[in-house]
Amino acid sequence: MPLYVFACPECGSFEVERPMAESGSRACCPACEREARRLFTPPRLARLAAPVRRALETEEASAHEPRVMTEKRGRPMRQRREPVPPWVMH
Numbered sequence: 001m002p003l004y005v006f007a008c009p010e011c012g013s014f015e016v017e018r019p020m021a022e023s024g025s026r027a028c029c030p031a032c033e034r035e036a037r038r039l040f041t042p043p044r045l046a047r048l049a050a051p052v053r054r055a056l057e058t059e060e061a062s063a064h065e066p067r068v069m070t071e072k073r074g075r076p077m078r079q080r081r082e083p084v085p086p087w088v089m090h
Contacts, residue, residue: 004038006027
């Protein structure tokens with residue numbers, strides 16, 4: 001469930017976990033019970049696992065900044081042999 005941030009005029013900001021269907025409804029401050037207004041905050045994408053976050057960042061960057069390879073990297077690939085039918089003796 002998403003977390004929404006609300007601001008109380010007396011106590012400051014607090015978070016409320018609620019379904020997306022209730023995202024527009026107001027919340028009461030847990031400390032003073034006054035009505036609070038919702039603050040719009042960016043989504044918390046930092047909670048993604050590090051490999052997933054890096055993959056998303058790489059994908060986003062490759063759309064407008066493709067990397068150009070200037071040298072071969074990695075180890076050489078193993079040479080493949082031609083397939084030999086099973087009836088041929090070695």
